Amino acid sequence: MSCERKKMGSGCLKVTKYFLFLFNLLFLILGAVILGFGIWILADKTSFIAVLQMSSPSLKTGAYILIGVGALTMLMGFLGCLGAVNEIRCLLGLYFTCLMVILITQVAAGLVIYFQKETLKDELSHIVGTLIENYDPLNDDERNLQDAWDYVQTQIACCGWSGAKDWENNKVLINQSMTAYPCSCSNSSKDFQVDSGFCNLDVPVNGTATYADWPVHEQGCMDGVEEWLKDNLGVILGVCTGVAVIELLGMILSISLCKNIHSEDYTKVPKS
Known part of the structure:
Protein backbone atom coordinates (compact mmCIF):
# COMPACT_ATOMS: atom_id res chain seq x y z
CA MET A 1 0.00 0.00 0.00
CA LEU A 120 -13.42 60.34 -18.15
CA LYS A 121 -16.43 61.18 -20.33
CA ASP A 122 -16.43 64.81 -19.15
CA GLU A 123 -12.70 65.04 -19.76
CA LEU A 124 -13.17 63.64 -23.24
CA SER A 125 -15.86 66.20 -24.08
CA HIS A 126 -13.61 69.00 -22.89
CA ILE A 127 -10.65 67.70 -24.92
CA VAL A 128 -12.63 67.49 -28.17
CA GLY A 129 -14.36 70.83 -27.59
CA THR A 130 -11.00 72.58 -27.13
CA LEU A 131 -9.59 70.82 -30.20
CA ILE A 132 -12.49 71.96 -32.42
CA GLU A 133 -12.38 75.51 -31.10
CA ASN A 134 -8.63 75.89 -31.76
CA TYR A 135 -8.48 73.87 -35.00
CA ASP A 136 -6.32 75.77 -37.50
CA PRO A 137 -4.85 74.21 -40.68
CA LEU A 138 -1.95 76.68 -40.50
CA ASN A 139 -0.93 75.57 -37.01
CA ASP A 140 1.84 73.01 -37.59
CA ASP A 141 2.36 72.48 -33.85
CA GLU A 142 -1.00 70.71 -33.57
CA ARG A 143 -0.84 69.02 -36.99
CA ASN A 144 -0.76 65.42 -35.71
CA LEU A 145 -3.64 66.01 -33.29
CA GLN A 146 -5.77 67.72 -35.94
CA ASP A 147 -5.05 65.01 -38.52
CA ALA A 148 -6.12 62.38 -36.00
CA TRP A 149 -9.45 64.18 -35.46
CA ASP A 150 -9.96 64.51 -39.22
CA TYR A 151 -9.41 60.76 -39.47
CA VAL A 152 -12.05 60.14 -36.77
CA GLN A 153 -14.66 62.34 -38.48
CA THR A 154 -14.01 60.66 -41.84
CA GLN A 155 -14.08 57.08 -40.58
CA ILE A 156 -17.10 57.47 -38.31
CA ALA A 157 -18.92 59.72 -40.84
CA CYS A 158 -19.67 62.37 -38.23
CA CYS A 159 -19.07 66.06 -37.58
CA GLY A 160 -18.18 67.72 -34.29
CA TRP A 161 -18.68 66.09 -30.89
CA SER A 162 -22.43 66.50 -30.41
CA GLY A 163 -23.04 67.77 -33.96
CA ALA A 164 -21.81 70.07 -36.72
CA LYS A 165 -22.95 73.07 -34.64
CA ASP A 166 -19.83 72.56 -32.46
CA TRP A 167 -17.74 73.93 -35.32
CA GLU A 168 -19.48 77.32 -35.01
CA ASN A 169 -17.11 77.92 -32.07
CA ASN A 170 -14.04 77.57 -34.28
CA LYS A 171 -12.09 80.84 -34.43
CA VAL A 172 -11.00 80.48 -38.06
CA LEU A 173 -14.55 79.76 -39.29
CA ILE A 174 -15.93 82.70 -37.28
CA ASN A 175 -13.45 85.01 -39.03
CA GLN A 176 -14.63 83.63 -42.39
CA SER A 177 -18.32 84.21 -41.52
CA MET A 178 -18.97 80.45 -41.69
CA THR A 179 -18.39 80.44 -45.45
CA ALA A 180 -16.10 77.44 -45.04
CA TYR A 181 -16.54 74.06 -43.36
CA PRO A 182 -14.28 71.22 -42.15
CA CYS A 183 -13.42 69.06 -45.16
CA SER A 184 -13.34 65.88 -43.08
CA CYS A 185 -17.03 66.43 -42.23
CA SER A 186 -18.11 66.34 -45.89
CA ASN A 187 -20.99 63.95 -46.59
CA SER A 188 -19.83 63.26 -50.15
CA SER A 189 -18.59 59.71 -50.78
CA LYS A 190 -14.81 59.62 -51.09
CA ASP A 191 -14.04 56.01 -50.18
CA PHE A 192 -12.85 57.10 -46.72
CA GLN A 193 -10.21 59.39 -48.16
CA VAL A 194 -9.17 61.63 -45.28
CA ASP A 195 -9.26 65.35 -46.10
CA SER A 196 -7.98 67.99 -43.73
CA GLY A 197 -8.40 71.72 -43.34
CA PHE A 198 -11.40 73.77 -44.43
CA CYS A 199 -13.33 73.72 -47.71
CA ASN A 200 -15.01 76.84 -49.11
CA LEU A 201 -18.75 77.14 -49.72
CA ASP A 202 -20.17 78.53 -52.96
CA VAL A 203 -21.54 81.78 -51.54
CA PRO A 204 -21.50 85.36 -52.83
CA VAL A 205 -18.54 87.56 -51.96
CA ASN A 206 -18.88 89.01 -48.45
CA GLY A 207 -21.74 86.58 -47.84
CA THR A 208 -22.49 84.72 -44.64
CA ALA A 209 -23.64 81.19 -43.83
CA THR A 210 -24.43 78.87 -40.93
CA TYR A 211 -23.55 75.28 -40.17
CA ALA A 212 -26.96 74.30 -41.60
CA ASP A 213 -25.68 75.36 -45.04
CA TRP A 214 -22.67 73.06 -44.90
CA PRO A 215 -22.68 69.79 -46.91
CA VAL A 216 -21.62 67.80 -43.86
CA HIS A 217 -22.80 64.87 -41.75
CA GLU A 218 -25.45 65.86 -39.22
CA GLN A 219 -24.51 63.19 -36.67
CA GLY A 220 -22.00 64.08 -33.98
CA CYS A 221 -19.03 61.85 -33.21
CA MET A 222 -19.92 61.26 -29.55
CA ASP A 223 -22.08 58.17 -30.12
CA GLY A 224 -19.66 56.65 -32.62
CA VAL A 225 -16.62 57.30 -30.46
CA GLU A 226 -18.30 55.88 -27.37
CA GLU A 227 -19.18 52.75 -29.33
CA TRP A 228 -15.60 52.54 -30.63
CA LEU A 229 -14.21 52.88 -27.12
CA LYS A 230 -16.64 50.29 -25.77
CA ASP A 231 -15.63 47.81 -28.48
CA ASN A 232 -11.91 48.24 -27.82
CA LEU A 233 -12.38 48.34 -24.06
CA GLY A 234 -14.26 45.07 -24.30
CA VAL A 235 -11.29 43.43 -26.01
CA ILE A 236 -8.88 44.76 -23.40
CA LEU A 237 -11.13 43.74 -20.50
CA GLY A 238 -11.60 40.32 -22.10
Whole structure:
Protein backbone atom coordinates (compact mmCIF):
# COMPACT_ATOMS: atom_id res chain seq x y z
CA MET A 1 0.00 0.00 0.00
CA SER A 2 2.79 2.41 0.86
CA CYS A 3 4.40 1.86 -2.55
CA GLU A 4 1.08 2.52 -4.30
CA ARG A 5 0.57 5.72 -2.30
CA LYS A 6 4.05 6.88 -3.21
CA LYS A 7 3.38 6.16 -6.87
CA MET A 8 0.07 8.03 -6.73
CA GLY A 9 1.72 10.95 -4.94
CA SER A 10 4.51 11.02 -7.49
CA GLY A 11 1.97 10.85 -10.33
CA CYS A 12 -0.06 13.75 -8.89
CA LEU A 13 3.12 15.75 -8.48
CA LYS A 14 4.03 15.24 -12.13
CA VAL A 15 0.52 16.08 -13.36
CA THR A 16 0.43 19.25 -11.25
CA LYS A 17 3.89 20.21 -12.45
CA TYR A 18 3.06 19.82 -16.13
CA PHE A 19 -0.31 21.58 -15.78
CA LEU A 20 1.42 24.49 -14.04
CA PHE A 21 3.99 24.61 -16.82
CA LEU A 22 1.26 24.74 -19.51
CA PHE A 23 -0.74 27.41 -17.67
CA ASN A 24 2.34 29.53 -17.27
CA LEU A 25 3.16 29.14 -20.94
CA LEU A 26 -0.29 30.53 -21.72
CA PHE A 27 0.27 33.18 -19.05
CA LEU A 28 3.47 34.19 -20.84
CA ILE A 29 1.56 34.60 -24.12
CA LEU A 30 -1.23 36.65 -22.53
CA GLY A 31 1.38 38.88 -20.90
CA ALA A 32 2.82 39.52 -24.35
CA VAL A 33 -0.69 40.49 -25.55
CA ILE A 34 -1.07 43.04 -22.72
CA LEU A 35 2.38 44.39 -23.54
CA GLY A 36 1.30 44.69 -27.17
CA PHE A 37 -1.82 46.68 -26.20
CA GLY A 38 0.31 49.17 -24.29
CA ILE A 39 2.70 49.61 -27.20
CA TRP A 40 -0.25 49.94 -29.62
CA ILE A 41 -1.73 52.82 -27.56
CA LEU A 42 1.59 54.68 -27.64
CA ALA A 43 2.26 53.98 -31.33
CA ASP A 44 -1.24 54.55 -32.76
CA LYS A 45 -1.33 57.84 -34.68
CA THR A 46 -4.33 57.29 -36.96
CA SER A 47 -7.35 56.84 -34.69
CA PHE A 48 -9.12 58.48 -31.76
CA ILE A 49 -6.49 57.01 -29.45
CA ALA A 50 -4.10 59.61 -30.91
CA VAL A 51 -6.46 62.43 -29.91
CA LEU A 52 -6.69 61.14 -26.35
CA GLN A 53 -3.00 60.36 -26.13
CA MET A 54 -1.86 63.83 -27.16
CA SER A 55 -4.45 65.64 -25.05
CA SER A 56 -4.68 63.52 -21.92
CA PRO A 57 -1.55 62.56 -19.96
CA SER A 58 -3.57 59.91 -18.12
CA LEU A 59 -3.82 57.76 -21.26
CA LYS A 60 -0.05 57.73 -21.70
CA THR A 61 0.30 56.80 -18.05
CA GLY A 62 -2.20 53.99 -18.57
CA ALA A 63 -0.25 52.77 -21.61
CA TYR A 64 2.98 52.65 -19.62
CA ILE A 65 1.16 50.78 -16.85
CA LEU A 66 -0.09 48.23 -19.40
CA ILE A 67 3.45 47.80 -20.73
CA GLY A 68 4.78 47.34 -17.19
CA VAL A 69 2.05 44.85 -16.24
CA GLY A 70 2.56 42.95 -19.50
CA ALA A 71 6.32 42.72 -19.00
CA LEU A 72 5.90 41.66 -15.37
CA THR A 73 3.27 39.09 -16.39
CA MET A 74 5.68 37.59 -18.93
CA LEU A 75 8.41 37.48 -16.27
CA MET A 76 6.06 35.73 -13.85
CA GLY A 77 5.13 33.22 -16.52
CA PHE A 78 8.79 32.48 -17.11
CA LEU A 79 9.49 32.11 -13.39
CA GLY A 80 6.45 29.85 -13.01
CA CYS A 81 7.65 27.59 -15.82
CA LEU A 82 11.15 27.46 -14.33
CA GLY A 83 9.89 26.77 -10.81
CA ALA A 84 7.51 24.04 -12.00
CA VAL A 85 10.06 22.19 -14.14
CA ASN A 86 12.83 22.29 -11.53
CA GLU A 87 10.49 21.99 -8.48
CA ILE A 88 12.07 24.92 -6.63
CA ARG A 89 9.94 25.78 -3.59
CA CYS A 90 11.29 29.28 -2.98
CA LEU A 91 10.72 30.21 -6.62
CA LEU A 92 7.19 28.84 -6.52
CA GLY A 93 6.52 30.84 -3.34
CA LEU A 94 7.84 34.02 -4.98
CA TYR A 95 5.74 33.27 -8.04
CA PHE A 96 2.58 32.83 -5.92
CA THR A 97 3.20 36.11 -4.08
CA CYS A 98 3.80 38.09 -7.27
CA LEU A 99 0.67 36.64 -8.88
CA MET A 100 -1.40 37.67 -5.88
CA VAL A 101 -0.02 41.23 -5.98
CA ILE A 102 -0.69 41.51 -9.74
CA LEU A 103 -4.25 40.20 -9.34
CA ILE A 104 -5.04 42.64 -6.53
CA THR A 105 -3.60 45.50 -8.62
CA GLN A 106 -5.70 44.54 -11.64
CA VAL A 107 -8.91 44.40 -9.58
CA ALA A 108 -8.12 47.80 -8.01
CA ALA A 109 -7.39 49.36 -11.42
CA GLY A 110 -10.65 47.96 -12.83
CA LEU A 111 -12.66 49.44 -9.95
CA VAL A 112 -11.00 52.85 -10.37
CA ILE A 113 -11.81 52.89 -14.11
CA TYR A 114 -15.41 51.82 -13.46
CA PHE A 115 -16.11 54.49 -10.85
CA GLN A 116 -14.30 57.21 -12.82
CA LYS A 117 -16.01 56.61 -16.18
CA GLU A 118 -18.21 59.73 -15.89
CA THR A 119 -15.16 61.84 -15.12
CA LEU A 120 -13.42 60.34 -18.15
CA LYS A 121 -16.43 61.18 -20.33
CA ASP A 122 -16.43 64.81 -19.15
CA GLU A 123 -12.70 65.04 -19.76
CA LEU A 124 -13.17 63.64 -23.24
CA SER A 125 -15.86 66.20 -24.08
CA HIS A 126 -13.61 69.00 -22.89
CA ILE A 127 -10.65 67.70 -24.92
CA VAL A 128 -12.63 67.49 -28.17
CA GLY A 129 -14.36 70.83 -27.59
CA THR A 130 -11.00 72.58 -27.13
CA LEU A 131 -9.59 70.82 -30.20
CA ILE A 132 -12.49 71.96 -32.42
CA GLU A 133 -12.38 75.51 -31.10
CA ASN A 134 -8.63 75.89 -31.76
CA TYR A 135 -8.48 73.87 -35.00
CA ASP A 136 -6.32 75.77 -37.50
CA PRO A 137 -4.85 74.21 -40.68
CA LEU A 138 -1.95 76.68 -40.50
CA ASN A 139 -0.93 75.57 -37.01
CA ASP A 140 1.84 73.01 -37.59
CA ASP A 141 2.36 72.48 -33.85
CA GLU A 142 -1.00 70.71 -33.57
CA ARG A 143 -0.84 69.02 -36.99
CA ASN A 144 -0.76 65.42 -35.71
CA LEU A 145 -3.64 66.01 -33.29
CA GLN A 146 -5.77 67.72 -35.94
CA ASP A 147 -5.05 65.01 -38.52
CA ALA A 148 -6.12 62.38 -36.00
CA TRP A 149 -9.45 64.18 -35.46
CA ASP A 150 -9.96 64.51 -39.22
CA TYR A 151 -9.41 60.76 -39.47
CA VAL A 152 -12.05 60.14 -36.77
CA GLN A 153 -14.66 62.34 -38.48
CA THR A 154 -14.01 60.66 -41.84
CA GLN A 155 -14.08 57.08 -40.58
CA ILE A 156 -17.10 57.47 -38.31
CA ALA A 157 -18.92 59.72 -40.84
CA CYS A 158 -19.67 62.37 -38.23
CA CYS A 159 -19.07 66.06 -37.58
CA GLY A 160 -18.18 67.72 -34.29
CA TRP A 161 -18.68 66.09 -30.89
CA SER A 162 -22.43 66.50 -30.41
CA GLY A 163 -23.04 67.77 -33.96
CA ALA A 164 -21.81 70.07 -36.72
CA LYS A 165 -22.95 73.07 -34.64
CA ASP A 166 -19.83 72.56 -32.46
CA TRP A 167 -17.74 73.93 -35.32
CA GLU A 168 -19.48 77.32 -35.01
CA ASN A 169 -17.11 77.92 -32.07
CA ASN A 170 -14.04 77.57 -34.28
CA LYS A 171 -12.09 80.84 -34.43
CA VAL A 172 -11.00 80.48 -38.06
CA LEU A 173 -14.55 79.76 -39.29
CA ILE A 174 -15.93 82.70 -37.28
CA ASN A 175 -13.45 85.01 -39.03
CA GLN A 176 -14.63 83.63 -42.39
CA SER A 177 -18.32 84.21 -41.52
CA MET A 178 -18.97 80.45 -41.69
CA THR A 179 -18.39 80.44 -45.45
CA ALA A 180 -16.10 77.44 -45.04
CA TYR A 181 -16.54 74.06 -43.36
CA PRO A 182 -14.28 71.22 -42.15
CA CYS A 183 -13.42 69.06 -45.16
CA SER A 184 -13.34 65.88 -43.08
CA CYS A 185 -17.03 66.43 -42.23
CA SER A 186 -18.11 66.34 -45.89
CA ASN A 187 -20.99 63.95 -46.59
CA SER A 188 -19.83 63.26 -50.15
CA SER A 189 -18.59 59.71 -50.78
CA LYS A 190 -14.81 59.62 -51.09
CA ASP A 191 -14.04 56.01 -50.18
CA PHE A 192 -12.85 57.10 -46.72
CA GLN A 193 -10.21 59.39 -48.16
CA VAL A 194 -9.17 61.63 -45.28
CA ASP A 195 -9.26 65.35 -46.10
CA SER A 196 -7.98 67.99 -43.73
CA GLY A 197 -8.40 71.72 -43.34
CA PHE A 198 -11.40 73.77 -44.43
CA CYS A 199 -13.33 73.72 -47.71
CA ASN A 200 -15.01 76.84 -49.11
CA LEU A 201 -18.75 77.14 -49.72
CA ASP A 202 -20.17 78.53 -52.96
CA VAL A 203 -21.54 81.78 -51.54
CA PRO A 204 -21.50 85.36 -52.83
CA VAL A 205 -18.54 87.56 -51.96
CA ASN A 206 -18.88 89.01 -48.45
CA GLY A 207 -21.74 86.58 -47.84
CA THR A 208 -22.49 84.72 -44.64
CA ALA A 209 -23.64 81.19 -43.83
CA THR A 210 -24.43 78.87 -40.93
CA TYR A 211 -23.55 75.28 -40.17
CA ALA A 212 -26.96 74.30 -41.60
CA ASP A 213 -25.68 75.36 -45.04
CA TRP A 214 -22.67 73.06 -44.90
CA PRO A 215 -22.68 69.79 -46.91
CA VAL A 216 -21.62 67.80 -43.86
CA HIS A 217 -22.80 64.87 -41.75
CA GLU A 218 -25.45 65.86 -39.22
CA GLN A 219 -24.51 63.19 -36.67
CA GLY A 220 -22.00 64.08 -33.98
CA CYS A 221 -19.03 61.85 -33.21
CA MET A 222 -19.92 61.26 -29.55
CA ASP A 223 -22.08 58.17 -30.12
CA GLY A 224 -19.66 56.65 -32.62
CA VAL A 225 -16.62 57.30 -30.46
CA GLU A 226 -18.30 55.88 -27.37
CA GLU A 227 -19.18 52.75 -29.33
CA TRP A 228 -15.60 52.54 -30.63
CA LEU A 229 -14.21 52.88 -27.12
CA LYS A 230 -16.64 50.29 -25.77
CA ASP A 231 -15.63 47.81 -28.48
CA ASN A 232 -11.91 48.24 -27.82
CA LEU A 233 -12.38 48.34 -24.06
CA GLY A 234 -14.26 45.07 -24.30
CA VAL A 235 -11.29 43.43 -26.01
CA ILE A 236 -8.88 44.76 -23.40
CA LEU A 237 -11.13 43.74 -20.50
CA GLY A 238 -11.60 40.32 -22.10
CA VAL A 239 -7.86 39.81 -22.26
CA CYS A 240 -7.45 41.03 -18.66
CA THR A 241 -10.21 38.66 -17.51
CA GLY A 242 -8.48 35.77 -19.25
CA VAL A 243 -5.23 36.73 -17.57
CA ALA A 244 -7.00 36.89 -14.17
CA VAL A 245 -8.40 33.37 -14.63
CA ILE A 246 -4.95 32.05 -15.57
CA GLU A 247 -3.52 33.88 -12.55
CA LEU A 248 -5.97 32.17 -10.19
CA LEU A 249 -5.25 28.76 -11.69
CA GLY A 250 -1.53 29.45 -11.51
CA MET A 251 -1.81 30.41 -7.84
CA ILE A 252 -3.77 27.25 -7.02
CA LEU A 253 -1.39 24.96 -8.90
CA SER A 254 1.76 26.65 -7.57
CA ILE A 255 0.70 26.38 -3.93
CA SER A 256 -0.42 22.79 -4.52
CA LEU A 257 2.90 21.88 -6.12
CA CYS A 258 4.79 23.66 -3.36
CA LYS A 259 2.96 21.60 -0.70
CA ASN A 260 3.55 18.35 -2.55
CA ILE A 261 7.24 19.11 -2.87
CA HIS A 262 7.40 19.80 0.88
CA SER A 263 5.48 16.67 1.83
CA GLU A 264 7.60 14.48 -0.42
CA ASP A 265 10.73 16.20 0.91
CA TYR A 266 11.82 17.44 -2.48
CA THR A 267 14.37 20.21 -2.16
CA LYS A 268 15.68 20.36 -5.65
CA VAL A 269 17.94 23.10 -6.80
CA PRO A 270 19.30 23.11 -10.34
CA LYS A 271 22.87 21.88 -10.33
CA SER A 272 25.44 23.71 -12.37
